[in-house]
Amino acid sequence: MTASGMGTATMAKALNDGLRKSMEDDPKVVIMGEDVGKLGGVFRITDGLQKDFGEDRVIDTPLAESGIIGTAVGLAIRGYRPVCEIQFDGFVFPGFDQIVSQVAKFHNRSAGLVKMPITIRIPFGGGIGAVEHHSESPETYFAHTAGLKVVSCSNPSDAYWMIQQAVADDDPVIFCEPKRLYHAAKAEIDEAPTPLYKARVVRPGQHVTVVGYGPTVSTVLSAAQTAAEDGLELEVIDLRSVSPLDMPTVVESVKRTGRLIVVHEAPHSFGVGAEIAARVTEAAFYSLEAPVLRVTGYDTPYPPSRLEHEWLPNLDRVLDTVDKIMEF
Amino acid sequence: MTASGMGTATMAKALNDGLRKSMEDDPKVVIMGEDVGKLGGVFRITDGLQKDFGEDRVIDTPLAESGIIGTAVGLAIRGYRPVCEIQFDGFVFPGFDQIVSQVAKFHNRSAGLVKMPITIRIPFGGGIGAVEHHSESPETYFAHTAGLKVVSCSNPSDAYWMIQQAVADDDPVIFCEPKRLYHAAKAEIDEAPTPLYKARVVRPGQHVTVVGYGPTVSTVLSAAQTAAEDGLELEVIDLRSVSPLDMPTVVESVKRTGRLIVVHEAPHSFGVGAEIAARVTEAAFYSLEAPVLRVTGYDTPYPPSRLEHEWLPNLDRVLDTVDKIMEF
Amino acid sequence: MSEHVHAVHPEPDMVQLLTPEGQRVEHPDYKLDISEDEIASLYRDLVLVRRIDTEAIALQRQGELGLWASLLGQEAAQIGAGRALKKQDMSFPTYREHGVAWCRDVDPLVLLGLYRGTNLGGWDPKSNNFNLYTIVIGAQTLHATGYAMGVVRDGAVGTGDPDRDTAVLAFFGDGASSQGDVNESFVWAGAGNLPVVFFCQNNQWAISEPVERQSRVPLYQRSAGFGFPGVRVDGNDVLACLAVTRKALDDARSAQGPTFIEAYTYRMNPHTTNDDPRRYRLGSEAETWKLKDPIERVRAYLTREAKIDPSFFADVDAEAKQLAEHVRKGCRELPDPTPESLFDNVHVTMPDELRTQRDEFTDFVNEVSA
Amino acid sequence: MSEHVHAVHPEPDMVQLLTPEGQRVEHPDYKLDISEDEIASLYRDLVLVRRIDTEAIALQRQGELGLWASLLGQEAAQIGAGRALKKQDMSFPTYREHGVAWCRDVDPLVLLGLYRGTNLGGWDPKSNNFNLYTIVIGAQTLHATGYAMGVVRDGAVGTGDPDRDTAVLAFFGDGASSQGDVNESFVWAGAGNLPVVFFCQNNQWAISEPVERQSRVPLYQRSAGFGFPGVRVDGNDVLACLAVTRKALDDARSAQGPTFIEAYTYRMNPHTTNDDPRRYRLGSEAETWKLKDPIERVRAYLTREAKIDPSFFADVDAEAKQLAEHVRKGCRELPDPTPESLFDNVHVTMPDELRTQRDEFTDFVNEVSA
Ligand SMILES: Cc1ncc(C[n+]2csc(CCOP(=O)(O)OP(=O)(O)O)c2C)c(N)n1
Ligand SMILES: Cc1ncc(C[n+]2csc(CCOP(=O)(O)OP(=O)(O)O)c2C)c(N)n1
């Protein structure tokens, strides 16, 4: 009984159902990673899948991320469709070389003769009170890497559909899962998916456009609610895809509001916000009433958990930036 | 007899002399990497150093980049000041985890009690007709990583001084060397250095500010020359430091010219140009006559060498963008 | 087949000097001349570090710690290895070496910040020659190896001066043995004949994965192909762990090169306080290992063989109580970091742009709290 | 010391079936029943791939290639290994396996694009079961291992069907043996008992670094500690390389698991056409290896023992001439890529934003050329 069937689900369950669906739909889909078998992953996203699909399709790998990605490349050459789970964001880096030099480039190097339909799932972002290396936001590294696509879900319904779309995509996809939302409130699963690389306006408004993705969307939505009480209507866009960027949706909105704020957890400098700011300013130069502002993690290592809520983009910081941008 | 003594030198010789000076000044400086010993590195940057300083201070390591960076961290904990050579840009990625999770964070994790005075030298950029993985521009990955500093030299004099300043810095520095300029024309070595993290206006002008660093500075300068013949005066800034960014120098210039173009070889999206565009737009919003434009590598893997000159930012592309930005 | 190195070796005996029943046994290669007082002192160590662990778990349940990685069952491996270290030796732990920290005279409270979330470790590796805990699996083995390169360059091996010659001890787990970094550290150590000892606690599990997922042959065999010896020791036998590690460290200090030690033990508790082992292993497994408890066998020896005065055990228990109180109280009193400290120690010299970020942040915080 | 695995083994003999003087010798474990015609055919392979190499070096000198990695001296290792492959077997080369490519019926011209700079390889690994050249040291060993995982999942091992059972052959060098990726591939292969054979050409050098920088013990010993056998073979003896690789591949196909083969050979030429070996090694070293030339010994055997008709050698030389002409001519005729192709095959489905970049680029190119 899958999420869509049952109407509502948590993000964790929706991902689990989505993966199950992908495995049912395509016998070439294999799941591989650390503890994805009996344990079902440390977040239980693959719960029950090994029991139902066997150890050949849900593979507990040795403890080495370069090995996970590198063997996935070999499986892809053999015609498989690997879904790799990275246990926590901070542990994707030992596999970084295989991702940027092999996964991202193989299709191009082979003149299009080999496909790399690999999905790399990364539970990412902070706010769960974890120890170091467990709350990183590495999406920008991958977005800056040609050949990779990078997406992130912000709610159970997108989680259910987007994971299936990512796995079905013949291109490699970095799938960033906002881990602190895994077990948040259940939500309705839509009957049909939105195209994977399209952004979505999740709340209309005329004063300021605010863009988020993954874990920051809910923060932005509550900011919009508060702002509304002061008569400020924020238009909230859930980016969904970090690379490619759905600029038409963002630019159309900014041309109406004249103001844009981008919100993400990754460090401020050289982050996703910078790229969106640069593109929007180029595409809507004469419509902008103010420069694009960013609410992001700071240019420091992710802090000890007792400070993470000060470090992360939070309601106050978003609202403060809304005030700032209205002063222009 | 060092470069400064001899007046002029190629960038390769200037780096070699700079490293020699650093080793003379501080007995804790050790050089480590693949083929840095007898061979003097594939680019001969460490030529003769092992002969003069011995195998204990100029270390031919086993062939493994994570090992090179990881053992450098241990040497730093023991009180050494390692200078790691990565043979080519594309081969820094196996060492990426040790760089972003250990080198960048160690000082912070130790509450400031341990220093990581590690310099990681990376011959970077294209234009030398090489095979794949030998022409990458990975600087943005490091600039987006808190705790790292990223610099690049564009001429022999800066090469000579900046490498010494980087090695002497108690913070980890990613030192990007424009490999295609290693053996370009000799140039005068200044008597005294510019502060490491300061940008430099290398040509004054009033119409458009054009920012480059490393390999693109010379391209931008020749564009400025051509543009001048058409009566357009480009103000050319050599960034020198990618992180931290010397924004005061850039913003002051843009406030005069009202126009900014950023030129780098790294792929367009989520690159250094985006961050500079975002910051300048925020700092000089009312002074901008046009959006910040970027001339960069495209969002594709680095191409086969027969196409690299079309792919790289070149004179024509810079001039074309100058025309574009003047049309606003 | 002379040119074949066979993969499948007959499983050799582990080095053992004290049986689970508390009998001392001899081993041809590892004589341990140790007094009963010294054994009693090891017993004290074992009991106290287990008590620290018990308290930390309780503190996590009470919400005082965000997480804890228990050492239960691995006390002998850690105390044996830790007590083999000389003052000048350097040690590189994972996140579980609370027993080694104890041997390095690190106050248990120092370890709690990382797990409470008040800091990222934040102690000085040099003050007790005990490196920061490392969570990225395997990364520290390369740090240990590089440190050993420094030791060699400082001329601190093979001089014969017992206070100068220095060894490095790197800790990691059975799962870590699969990481590229760990194997690269073997390459460096072997090729460079470095004064580093690799101490692998094979506690049979890497979270939910049994050691068979990592290797079909005993882990101690890994090092030979990198050019240095490997030995398996009963990781629940503090005397054997002490003797084997002492010899390996002596070899390292006297420029004899690296050794790989596989301490064969068992993780009695969940991987961390977040883990649920019922999903992947049988409780009966822990039951059989309970019979090999690292503390019981020492107590049995001290009681039966050494006829030690019962008051000794009472004293140790009393000391454990005090230590527990110290941990409980101290944990709650660990200072919370100030918001401003977010920007401290990112660099030795703070760049202007970061200073600006900090100042804006501080203004904002004051504004909000105002 | 039963629980010790000793690091320092007595150097065993390499497997050799044909001496440098051209005498066939027996080996207890590696019987090779091969006809003289087959040996003659191996001779032909050796001569032809050496000729391809010679031509490529010349083309680089003439500026027709940007770079070339010569196989001179390693012909026997590559032909022996390559000829042991069955059609369905998959192979994963580095950047130097031109001889293996030849055995896989890959037109030499296909290999030149990467070195000429007209493409990044651009051939289909499946069409000849020969993967793209991999320049990132060691990366391909994990690809080979993953491919072998796929083979197992396809039920293509241990069925006994000679046309179905499939093995994977991964090539790498002595220097590569230090990379984390290579050792991780050993972990996977050993723990999973996968049908992959690791063929290491120890040509004594990693650019300027002698193999001693990577290991103080013979490389073939590396695999035992990962759970599978290692064997050293005379890499200049095509018969031995054929026999040893054939057995290893047979074992893999019949689900007996992986084997590590160290082919002991020598890089007679500079690392690549960019390299200057005079900076780091003595010419006399190459002189002594000349005496072990992989081709001479086969020719000596065919002449003296097999009494083969001299016309055979003439025919092979004639064929080599033709092949050389094919390479020279074909290289110059390799099509240059079009500027527009810069944006091809970055993704299977091109994102709109990249299409926009391509269109602007195309307009610009037309503008400039207009
Ligand atoms: C590079 C990396 N990958 C994954 C993890 C997540 N993780 C933390 S502990 C652990 C298992 C470690 O097992 P082992 O090495 O046997 O040590 P043990 O915990 O049993 O002491 C894993 C997979 C990590 N910390 N680092
Ligand atoms: C990850 C990586 N680091 C460095 C290099 C640069 N490099 C190219 S070949 C080579 C030496 C390889 O030696 P070996 O593995 O013995 O193979 P051989 O060239 O001798 O056949 C090096 C260091 C690379 N290609 N990839």
Ligand SMILES: [Mg+2]
């Ligand atoms: Mg373990």
Ligand SMILES: [Mg+2]
């Ligand atoms: Mg070699």
